Amino acid sequence: MKPLFRRTLTGAFAGLASSYPLAATNAAPHASLLVGIVLGAAFAAGLGRIRGAYAEGAMAGAALGIPLWILVTCIGVPSLTVGFPPFDADSIRTLFPALVGWTLYGGLLGVLTQAFSEVVDRVAGAESEPAQAQGPASKNVVILGGGFAGMATAAGLEQDLHGGGPVSVTLVSDQNALLFTPMLAEVAGGSLEASHISTPLRSSLHRTEFVRGLAEAVDFERRVVKVSCVGGAPGTAREIPYDHLVLALGSVSNYFGADNIERHSLDFKTLLDASRIRNHVIEMFERADREPDPETRRALVTFVVAGGGFAGVELAGAINDFSRGISADYPAVASGEIRVMLVHSRDRILPELSESLARYAQGRMAARGVDFRLGTRVLDAQPGQVTLSDGVVRTQTLVWTAGTAPNPLLKSFGLETDKRGAAVVESTMAVAGRPGVWALGDCAAVKDGISGKACPPTAQFALRQGAALARNIGCALRGKPLAPFHFDSLGSLCVVGHQTACAEITLPFARSRSLRFSGLLAWMMWRGIYISKLPGLERKARVLLDWTFEIFFPRDIVQTIEPK
Amino acid sequence: MPIPEAQTPSLPAARGSGIDWVEILLAIAVGAAGGALAAAIGHSSIARLGSAGAAFGLVFALALRGKATSPGAGMIWGLGAGYMLWMVLPALAVILHGAGYSTDAMLGESRARFPELVGCITCIGAPVGFCLGVWGTVRSKSAGGFHWGRAIVAGGAAGVIAALIFTRWMYKGDFYPLIYGFGRLESHSGAVVFHFFVACLIGTTFGLLFQRDVRNLGSAMGWGVAYSMFWWFLAHFTLFPLAAGARVDWSSDRASRLFGPIIGHILFGLILGIIYAGVDVVWTRLFVDSDPLNRKRQGPGVNFLLALGWGSAAGFSGGLVSLPLMMHAGMIGRLAGHGAGLHPVFGVCLHLAVSTFIGASYGLLFRGETSNVVFGSLWGLLFGLIWWYAGPMTLLPILRTGECDWTPEAAAAHLPSLVGHLLFGLVTANVFLAFERRYRSWLLEDPRYAALEKRRTRPVATPAPALCLFVIGLGVLLPILLS
Known part of the structure; x- marks a missing residue:
């Protein structure tokens, strides 16, 4: 009974x-x-x-x-x-x-x-509760990657499998935290503390076993993933068996084979990258402050950002605000010597937004001191200078945001990939010909189940794909039919400088039309939307405090990373 | 990942394995002596009350053995049991004599038996519980976790601060509810000093008695109200008349005259409990919880925000459900301020806004108090009752006229809205509990955190049910009997 x-x-x-x-x-x-x-x-x-x-x-x-x-x-x-x-x-x-x-x-x-x-x-006899979820788990779901897609899949599975069930979830990631990338530029610009935009995976996921490691290989026949622990001794890789394997490996920077650029530029993908950029900017000012030669000083405080997409534009805006803000502490550096240059190969920035907003963003950033080089390519980089298609720029700083590519591990796993290198998947996110293997996010070529268009590699889509994939895995475990992925973009937001942003919000039920906002209102929308999306109440509170302090106090110029 | 096995909770094992005859004899002796004393003061039959007291002591010692773990816990159990004794025995007599009773006669009889209520509480329930609590402490020799200095300083300070806040309202009218009826004070400054002395005394003894039981701000509020109500019975009916050399009068007529001070005591207890627990909580947060060695899964900030959100939603639900009753009782019109010519819709919106705000305070005060629907409902009812005394009886009149109206007539006029307040508390508590349980079940799925989460919830063996019975019972009974 x-x-x-x-x-x-x-x-x-x-x-x-x-x-x-x-x-x-x-x-x-x-x-x-x-x-x-x-x-x-x-x-x-x-x-x-x-x-x-x-x-x-x-x-x-x-x-x-x-x-x-x-x-x-x-x-x-x-x-x-x-x-x-x-x-x-x-x-x-x-x-x-x-x-x-x-x-x-x-x-x-x-x-x-x-x-x-x-x-x-x-x-x-005494009451006995039903022995739910006792004994060993009979099904294992292994997720490779702790970004938006991987985290959303794990969270969705926890929700879907809430109340027990003989299923265990394991998440493997080389980072122990989920990085909230929309706020990464603010870390590089010194307005947010680095750890405040990262949520520890261990604290956020209650039923998921977290393994900090790197996936080395997948044996699709034996259904095991070989994982080496980060920092572990060689030969200590462990094998994790799976019934369902989720590939959410994300993307890496793509230098298109330009080794010099890769060697001499700063990347902008991780929290460490953002902190490194902030520290590098401060280091350049420290050096410039004691540099007697005006030309060298000018080169030190010249910052080149390659790429005019969201990441590049937001980063250029953030570096511009940061560098001009901290110049008050470096009296030897004249404000006219500071130069923030955005290099973009097309004729307009922000191709994801409508042209009017892109022009607005460019105008506002230019008014705040950002120098645009449109229709220009970065050809080479050497210590102290960057070669552009229209000339040479003397600088110590090149940040590369001009290209990304799906994680190359996919190719090593022997999966079928498209020309970008993304795993080819069905609209249910199942990898064709590999039963129990799924891929999503930046590393997969997911097509919309209704429109048939390729989904863009953005956090917005990765989160929805994660939730949809969790439901599909649940269906697969219960023997139910799978649902194709469909999601209409809600819009895009981009901060271009102090209290200035662009926003393009898609109208519900009229997907071809959108509302456009710019300036302070768009900036407030940006902050409101992203603070609500930031995982964890604690992180929200910390970021809100950072934003509040920023109003009353100047940005910190303490160096936290030893310069190279 | 394995989920921890669900187990039927059990109460902590009673002290010792066999019957403690000393404890039983002590309870019988204290109960009989208390009953005889009550009869002597209340001019009742010594044999009747003495034997009732002895029987009470026997039943109390047997039924609550092991639960009176400290003098404070024993006293609260005693207060609840004393109230039950008064309520149950005559009722049994009425019921067993058949259905031939009349409403007026029963009400009149209850009023006539008011001295017995005072006796049951002050001479039988509280002393028996207190003595068994002292005996339990001595026998178990467990003084661990009790800090004399903290209890005296925090309790005394809370009493004085509560009196200070409280006196701001009373100063204009030269009305000091804590010492009302103490006749020998002629000068105003003397009254003020004596008022603070009594407040400090209540606060200090509160700290000494209840330091182990106070867990959260909300339960501390309940403990404060119960203890302050006990002081109303003890001081106004017995100690003050004795000190003033006057005749001790436990009649319902005198109780009606003391109706204002009971509200004063309830509000004083409320403030006392919150301040005492507040000092305790601040101390714990600053010097204990902040220590990385004591780190919890989520910091107090996250718990605070969660409780605030859940409490607001629960309060809004409570406001919505109690709205028809409040409208019927005329509360919405009063909120809208009919005199100021405001639209009733404004009153509805204001009611919902106030409900949300009060619900948020419930979330902050009562989080982690229980995981059980029955006990959750009790805390909610207690909360609703306290708000009836604090809201329509105190704050609303102060906001409208600048003075509070603590007369039996005002209580009679506001009696219908008491129902709405109780319903509000009930719904708010249960909606909040639903949020809390949903979240907790989430955390409990990980066995590593299950033990931590369980520790945060009040165990079932505390005297919280007795406290709720005493406060809710008297809180509803007194306006009915005395107004």
Whole structure:
């Protein structure tokens, strides 16, 4: 017998046995008995089984008798018989005997529920909860990658498998935190503390086993993943068996084979990259401050950002604000010497946004001091200079955001990839020809289930793909049909400088049309939307505090990473 | 990942394995002596109350053995049991004599038996519980976790601060509810000093008695109210008349005259409990929880924000459900300020906004108090009751007229809205509990954190049910009997 049913039945009998005071003090004795039984059942179900709690039960029951007197005798019965009661002090006083009856009923109910439960325990044996999720898990889901896609899949699986079920989830990632990339430029610009935009995977995922490691190989025949622990000794790789394998490996920077650029530029993908850029900018100012030669000084405070997409534009805006802001602490550096240059191969920045917004962004950034080199390519990079297609720029700083490519591990796994290097998947995100293998996010060529268009490699899509894939894996585990992935973009947001942003919000039910915002309003939308999307209440609070401090205090110029 | 096995909770094992005859004899002796004393003061039958007291002591010692773990816990169990004794015995007599009772006669009889209520509480329930608590502490020799200095300093300071806040309202009218009826004070400054002395005394003894039981701000509020109500019975009915050399009068007529001070005591207890627990919580947060060695899965900030959000949603639900009753009781009109000619819709919006705000305070005060629907409902009812005394009886009149109206007539006028307040508390508590349980079940899925989460919830063996019975029972009974 199920424990809840058993408790309810016991409570009903206890309610019946306790109902005499109710019947004696209320107008309708038979109805009182019925009410007593129902309430007894509810009381026992609500209290649960606590052994030996006679006194607690009696006191709690008696105390609950008082509001029950109000709800049933003072309101319920008159409402059902003669309409809503007049409900004044005199009419309440006339029901005083029933108050005594209810208190007595409650006290008796508390004692008898305990007594009957003890008797039932002796006769039928002690209550036992269903042994849910006991024993070894029979199905293993292994997720490779702890970015938006991997994290959303794990969280979705936890939600979907909530309440037990013989399924274990393991997440393998070389980082122990989820990086909230939309705010990465603010870390590079010194307005946010680095760790505040990262959420520890161990704290966020409650049912998922987290393994900090790198996937070396996948044996699709034996269904195992070979994982080497980060920082572990060679040869200590472990094999993790899987029934379902999720590839959410993300993307890496693509230098298109330009080794010099790769060697002499700063990357902008990870938290460490962002911190390194901030520290590098401060280091350049430190050197420039003691540099007597104007040309060299000018080169030191020249910062080149390659790539005019979201990442490049936001980073250029952030570096521009940061460098011009901290120049007050470096009196030897004139504000006219500072130069932030954005190099982009096309004729306009922000190809993801409409042209009017892109022009607005360019105009605003130019007004704040950003130098644009459109239709220009970065050809080479050497220490102290960057060669562009239209000339040479003397600088110590080149940040590369001009290209990304799916994680090359996919190729080493022997999966079929498209020309970008992304895993070819069906619209359900299942890898064709590899049962139980799924891929999503930046590393997969996911096509929309309705429009058939390729999904862009953005966090917005990765999060939805993760949730959809979790549902599909749940369906696969239960033998149900899978659903193709479909999601219409909600829009795009991009910060271009201090309290200035561009926003393009897609209109619901009119997907071809969008609303465009710019300036302060768009900036407030950016902050509002992204703070709500930032995982974890604690992180939200920390970022809000950072933003508040930023209003009142100058940005910090403490170097936290030793310069190379 | 394995999920921890669900187990039926049990109460902590009672002290010792066999029957403690000393404990039983002590309880019988204290109960009999208390009953006889109550009868002597209340001019009742000594044999009747003396034997009732002895029987009470016997039943109390047997039924609550092992639960009176400290003098404070024993006292709260005693107060609840004392109230039950008064309520149950005559009721049994009425019921067993058949259905031939009349409402007026029963109400009149209850009023006539008011001296017995005072006796049951001050002479039987509280002393028996207190003595068994002292005996339990001595026998188990467990003083671990108790800090005398903290109890005295924090309790005394809380009492004085509560009195200070409280006195701001009372100063204009020269009305000091804590010492109302103490006749020998002629000068105003003397009254002020004596008022603070009594407040400090209540606060200090509160700290000494309940330091182990106070867990959260909300439960501390309940403990404060219960203890302050006990002081109303003890001081106004017995100690002050004795100190003033006057005749001790436990009648319902005198209780009606003391109706204002009972509200004063309830509000004082509320403030006392919150300040005491607040000092305790701040101390714990600053010097204990902040230690990395004591790190919890989530910091207090996250818990605070979660409780705030859940409490707001729960309060809004409570406000919505209690809205029809509040409208019927005329509360919405009063909120909208009919005199100022404001639209009732404004009153509805204001009611929901206030409900949300109060619900948020419930979340902050009562988080982690229980994981059980029955006990959760009790805390909610207690909260609703306290807000009835604090809201329509105190704050609303102060906002409208600048003075609070603590007369039995005002209580009679506001009695219908008490129902709405109780319903509000009930719904708020259960919606909040639903949020809390959902979240906790989430955390409990990981066995590593299950033990930590369980520790944060009040165990079932504390005297919380007795406290709720005492406060809710008297909180509803007194306006009915005395107004």
